[in-house]
Amino acid sequence: MKATPSGIEEQNAAVLDALRQQHLLSEEQIQEVLSEQEKTGESLFHLLRQNELLDEDALTQLAAVSNGIEYVQLNPEMVDPSALKLIPLETARRYVLIPLRVEGETLLVAMSNPLNLSVRQMIAARTGYQVRPVAASAEAIRQALQKHFNVENLTRQDIVAMRLKNKPAEEKKNAPVRQAAKSADAPIVRLVESILTGAIDNRASDIHLEPRQPDMKVRYRIDGLLQDALEVPSSVQRQVVSHIKILANMDISERRLPQDGHIALEQGGKLYDLRVSSLPAVGGEKIVIRILDSQTGLRRLEELVSEPSDLEKFRSLLSNPYGMILLTGPTGSGKTTTLYSMIQHLNRPERNIVTVEDPVEYQIAGITQVQVKPEIRLTFASALRSILRQDPDIILIGEIRDEETAEIAVSAAQTGHLVLSTLHTNTAVGVIPRFLNLGTAAHQLAGALLGVITQRLVRTICPRCRRPYKPDQEARKILELSDMKAELYRGAGCEYCRQTGYLGRTAVYEILMMTPSIRHQIVSGGSEDDLREEAIREGMKTLKMQGLEAVRQGRTTLEEVMRVIDMRER
Numbered sequence: 001m002k003a004t005p006s007g008i009e010e011q012n013a014a015v016l017d018a019l020r021q022q023h024l025l026s027e028e029q030i031q032e033v034l035s036e037q038e039k040t041g042e043s044l045f046h047l048l049r050q051n052e053l054l055d056e057d058a059l060t061q062l063a064a065v066s067n068g069i070e071y072v073q074l075n076p077e078m079v080d081p082s083a084l085k086l087i088p089l090e091t092a093r094r095y096v097l098i099p100l101r102v103e104g105e106t107l108l109v110a111m112s113n114p115l116n117l118s119v120r121q122m123i124a125a126r127t128g129y130q131v132r133p134v135a136a137s138a139e140a141i142r143q144a145l146q147k148h149f150n151v152e153n154l155t156r157q158d159i160v161a162m163r164l165k166n167k168p169a170e171e172k173k174n175a176p177v178r179q180a181a182k183s184a185d186a187p188i189v190r191l192v193e194s195i196l197t198g199a200i201d202n203r204a205s206d207i208h209l210e211p212r213q214p215d216m217k218v219r220y221r222i223d224g225l226l227q228d229a230l231e232v233p234s235s236v237q238r239q240v241v242s243h244i245k246i247l248a249n250m251d252i253s254e255r256r257l258p259q260d261g262h263i264a265l266e267q268g269g270k271l272y273d274l275r276v277s278s279l280p281a282v283g284g285e286k287i288v289i290r291i292l293d294s295q296t297g298l299r300r301l302e303e304l305v306s307e308p309s310d311l312e313k314f315r316s317l318l319s320n321p322y323g324m325i326l327l328t329g330p331t332g333s334g335k336t337t338t339l340y341s342m343i344q345h346l347n348r349p350e351r352n353i354v355t356v357e358d359p360v361e362y363q364i365a366g367i368t369q370v371q372v373k374p375e376i377r378l379t380f381a382s383a384l385r386s387i388l389r390q391d392p393d394i395i396l397i398g399e400i401r402d403e404e405t406a407e408i409a410v411s412a413a414q415t416g417h418l419v420l421s422t423l424h425t426n427t428a429v430g431v432i433p434r435f436l437n438l439g440t441a442a443h444q445l446a447g448a449l450l451g452v453i454t455q456r457l458v459r460t461i462c463p464r465c466r467r468p469y470k471p472d473q474e475a476r477k478i479l480e481l482s483d484m485k486a487e488l489y490r491g492a493g494c495e496y497c498r499q500t501g502y503l504g505r506t507a508v509y510e511i512l513m514m515t516p517s518i519r520h521q522i523v524s525g526g527s528e529d530d531l532r533e534e535a536i537r538e539g540m541k542t543l544k545m546q547g548l549e550a551v552r553q554g555r556t557t558l559e560e561v562m563r564v565i566d567m568r569e570r
Contacts, residue, residue, distance in 0.1 A: 019062070025053060060112055064135030069114050074098075074136035076147035076495075083107065084148055086127045093197065093267055095119050096138050098145055106130045112138040143496065146201045188239045191232065192247070196274065196289075198229065200267050202498070205291055209244075211237060211284030223459045223505050224332065227498065234284075241278070241285050248276040256280055263289075275359070298362055301341045306506060306555075307546075313451070313511045318345055323450035324413035326400075328425045334457045334507050335422045336361055339396065342420060343367065346394055355396035356383040372398070380405045388412060397421035406438040413448035426566070428452040428512035428540070429532045432522055446514075446522040454510040456543060456564045458556045459502035465494040466554075475558055478567075479548055489554040502560070508550060510543045544569050 016034075019025050025033075033047050040047070048054050054062065064071045072078070080101040087099050087109075096112040097119070107129035111119070114133035124131045195218055199207045204220035215231040232240060242252045248261030263274040275290040305311040317325050325342075327335045340362055347353060347366055358372035358380070368390070370383050380397060381404040387395060388408075399422050400406050413419045425434050431452045435445050468487040471479070475488070491501025512518075515538050521531050536542065541549075547561035561567075 017066075029053065060114075060135050060137060064114055067115060069133060069135050071135040072110060074110050074140040074144055076144045078110075079144055079148060081148065086129070087123060089145070091123075092145055094269065096141050096269060097123075098141050098148075100134070102129065103132075106132050108132050108134060110134050110136040110141055110144075112136065112141055142201060147495065188236065188243050191236075192240060192243050195230065196263075196265060197267055199289075199291060200265075200272060202229075203504075207287075207289040207291070209240065209287040209289075211281055211286060213283065216240070216284075222498070223500075223502055224457060225459075237284050241287055244276060244287055244289075245278065248274075250276065250278065255285055292361055298344060298364065299337065299341050301345045304338060304341045304507065305509070307509075310509050310511060313513060314342070314453075315345075316513070317451045317453075318342060318418075320418060320450050322413060322416045322418050324409060324419040324421070324448045325450050326431055326452045327420075327422045328428065328431055328452060328454045329422075329456060330424070330426075332457070333455055334505075335455065336398075338453070338455060338507065339420060339422065340364070343394075343396055346418075351393045352391055353394040353396070354387045354390060354392045355398070356380055356387060357396070357398035381408060384408045384412070388417075392417060394418045394420070399423070400438075403439045406435060406440055410435075410440055410444050410448045414444065419448075425454070427532070427543070427569070428454040428510045429528055429535060431512075432531060433528055442523050442525065446519040449514055451514055452512040454512075454543060455507045456547070457505040458508055458547065458550065458560050458564050459500075460504050460506050460555055461489055461557065462491040462494065462497035462501055462503040464496040464503075465492040465501060466490075467492050471558075478558065479552060481552075488551065488558070490557045501557075506550070506555060508543060508546045508561075508565070510541065510546065512540055513538070542569055 016030065019030055020027075033053070036042075036047055048059065048062070061071045063069075078100055079098060083099040083101050086102075086107065087097070092098055095116070098110050100108040100110055102108075107123070107127055109120075109123060109131055111133050112135075113119075114135045120131045120133060123129075195207065195209075199220050202220055202222055204222050205224075206221040208217075208219040208221070208226065209232075210217045210219065212234070214234055216234050216237040217228065218230040218232060219226045220229045221227075244263075245252045245259070245261070247263045250259045250261040258280065259278045261276045263276060265272045265274055270293060273292040275292065277288045277290075279286045279288070301314060302311065305314055327339055329335050343353060343355070343364065347364065349366070352368075353366075354368045354370065356370045356372060360369045360371050363369065370378075370387070372378060372380060372383065380399070380401065384395070384397065384405065385408065395409075395412055395417055397405065397409055397419065400409055409419050409421060423431055423434060425431050429452075431449075432445065436442060466489050468489055471481065471486070471488045475481075476484075476486070479488075491497060491503075493499040493501045497503040512535050517538065518531065518534055521534050526534070543565045544567060547556075547565045548558075550556050551558050551561055
């Protein structure tokens with residue numbers, strides 16, 4: 001048997017000490033990892049990462065402590081502005097680090113990966129200082145960078161210069177060709193780069209560049225709501241739009257028709273796919289950019305579904321060898337993210353999984369993904385007919401839009417395939433009349449359907465400024481709180497959440513599980529109200545019920561639930 005090197009033994013001992021001192025794992029979990037380590041001979045740190053027992057921040061903390069590196073709870077006030085000039089912003093973003101201060105001949109640098117010797121040597125060679133690393137969470141470093149390199153601050157001087165340079169409005173009207181030719185000017189390049197990187201730093205899902213007078217408005221969609229970011233002089237609107245089009249490989253000379261393109265952008269060690277859409281409008285072209293992060297988009301089902309009872313229903317549905325599972329909800333409710341998580345859960349080497357999507361948002365290893373192309377008559381229906389000849393076990397259909405696609409999906413579900421798809425309805429029960437209206441026979445639908453999941457995304461309370469408060473009488477009545485001392489929570493607003501009181505979003509699910517009584521209702525022609533009542537009797541929790549429970553648990557606020565969910569429903 002090969003002896004374990006003493007270096008690994010020392011590291012394992014340091015890891016164990018850190019796990020216990022920092023209370024990162026229970027003693028039972030520690031003993032399980034030790035047992036596995038004894039069998040495999042792997043380092044404890046490797047096993048903790050492999051088994052996903054700790055998140056990235058905890059792993060960073062553990063790696064630092066076990067290697068004798070200090071771990072700091074970083075906040076923006078710890079950063080000396082004079083030290084920031086030593087390292088370019090692009091380098092700081094790429095390697096997720098920030099210089100803190102100079103101490104004699106030493107530069108103190110907070111790093112998300114303080115063990116990266118090559119980066120430390122690069123900084124030392126560039127600055128002339130010895131580098132002393134400290135560890136900090138990646139999120140804390142990004143927040144500090146955002147605070148000190150705010151997108152508005154970065155571009156303010158350029159925008160002021162643009163206003164002065166282009167003050168006469170007539171110059172803009174008389175020289176459209178000259179402006180388009182100068183679209184690669186340095187201030188425009190910096191401005192566009194700041195808009196894109198600022199959106200990513202602020203966790204935006206979309207960027208809107210809207211033609212207005214006297215300024216072009218830039219807005220970010222953060223946690224589902226649009227927020228103002230910048231106002232750019234309309235005199236350089238065409239240059240900004242042209243530069244974005246060049247980056248997205250779009251035709252800058254075509255301004256009369258809508259166009260689509262995409263930009264690949266790397267930031268903070270992550271690769272982002274930016275989907276660009278242009279739309280001719282009064283006053284100029286409107287640009288909307290969807291930001292897709294391959295790592296964030298592909299999340300494990302256990303991370304996505306927080307309620308144990310909901311997770312059990314998901315697993316129960318996905319354990320079926322054949323049948324149809326449908327996701328419903330409005331645009332932007334997270335259906336695609338949930339669908340990808342379900343596919344990830346099902347992805348096994350012994351299974352043939354094929355998807356047909358419009359568009360393919362995230363590429364998944366081990367899965368065949370087909371992009372719909374209506375211009376060459378590759379539609380959902382035509383692609384499905386070909387897929388069924390490819391010996392699939394599991395089929396994902398991006399969306400069921402027409403009668404033909406619905407017919408093929410139901411047929412596939414009845415002939416030994418597991419089919420996952422989405423549909424636009426407001427409630428889970430609303431899927432049944434929608435399918436019947438598409439021409440599906442009631443007995444076929446009842447036999448094929450396994451379950452329906454309707455979801456909404458609600459903003460979660462910011463953990464940094466979360467505060468308790470006493471609800472008023474109306475709120476207690478809505479939430480059915482009999483305890484007069486009961487407390488609810490809301491965010492007071494801080495820099496971390498941009499003064500909104502919310503940070504991130506969580507999904508609220510309404511899950512309709514098919515039972516014999518519900519199948520009987522479908523076949524016998526029961527109304528939507530009858531089906532809903534029967535589903536509730538069978539244990540279905542409605543969106544309203546789930547939303548109010550999330551408020552009682554302190555995950556979100558009553559105002560947010562009332563904004564997203566129809567409270568007139570039962």
